[in-house]
Amino acid sequence: MSSTVDGRTAFARRALADNGALAGLLLLVVALSVLAPSFLSTQNLLNVGVQAAVVAVLAFGSTYVIVSGGIDLSVGSVAALSAMVGAWSSAEAGLPGPVALLLGLLTGVVAGLVNGTLVAYGKLPAFIATLAMLSVARGLTLVVSQGSPLTTPDVVSFLGSNLTPFLPVPLLVMLLFFGITGFVLSRTYSGRAMYAIGGNEEAARLSGIDTKRQKLVVYALSGLFAAVAGMLLAGRLSSAGPQAAVGYELDAIAAVVIGGASLSGGVGRATGTLVGALVLAVLRNGLNQLQVSPFWQQVVIGAVIALAVLLDTLRRRTR
Secondary structure, X not given: OHHHHHHHXXXXXXXXXXXXXXXXXXXXXXXXXXXXXXXXXXXHHHHHHHHHHHHHHHHHHHHHHHHOOOOXXXXXXXXXXXXXXXXXXXXXXXXXXXXXXXXXXHHHHHHHHHHHHHHHOOOOOHHHHHHHHHHHHHHHHHHHHOOOOEEOOHHHHHOOOEEEOOEEHHHHHHHHHHHHHHHHHHHOHHHHHHXXXXXXXXXXXXXXXXXXXHHHHHHHHHHHHHHHHHHHHHHHHOEEOOOOOOOHHHHHHHHHHHOOOOOOOOOOOHHHHHHHHHHHHHHHHHHHHOOOOHHHHHHHHHHHHHHHHHHHHHHHHHO
């Protein structure tokens, strides 16, 4: 009898560890629906999805990095730079919209490859390499824009529009990249290599994995996803601003950690990251509905992030 009880207790603990973020999201939705009756309106829920889209796409890219045991602090600045390059290519250089969009996406990939090269071949700590890229990318954004926002091409503005009143394009893009992330992590060689490197890099190298090349792949994907997120943000505003996405890198990392990924590497899922991004979006939207001061909103969100990291630490100790 006692063994049965112990088995059920162990199962409950595993279920809570694997789905704690989802349970927290559901509790948050229930609480806000009681405190703010308009929260569950169709339009507001669509707003939550659109608000979550940019951070979610950034966070999907960060998931690759964190699963492989790294960190990318540059995604917010890379998002802004990519959007600015796309806008400048169209508004100032006169290139067709699709070409400008591709140049913006290529900018993100190049920034990611630079990060990966510094980490894999330059042996710089990921924190330092990506912190440097944060500064470089933000500076280049200001140089390209001369400190002024630029109008985005129609193809980028489309990314922030609605196909129908109840079908926002950002929501569709978020779901598309959720599917891509889940597929890469669970069905590809690179995905399995990310988990192996994050779990034990030396063991992964000895087992035949080219860890340096895989790190290039990881950071290139992070840069590409950051570029897409930048285009989504610029599309919503119909302009690319030099100060766009400031601080978004912290939201992206927070979403990944809230979703159950471990900052020590080797653990993380696309589903958890999506839930983490939704938790942040629901929390911000709900606090706005309740007319909570923006200053206190930062306090609450910071506390939630600290709690998520604490739970991650406790979970690793238990394991």
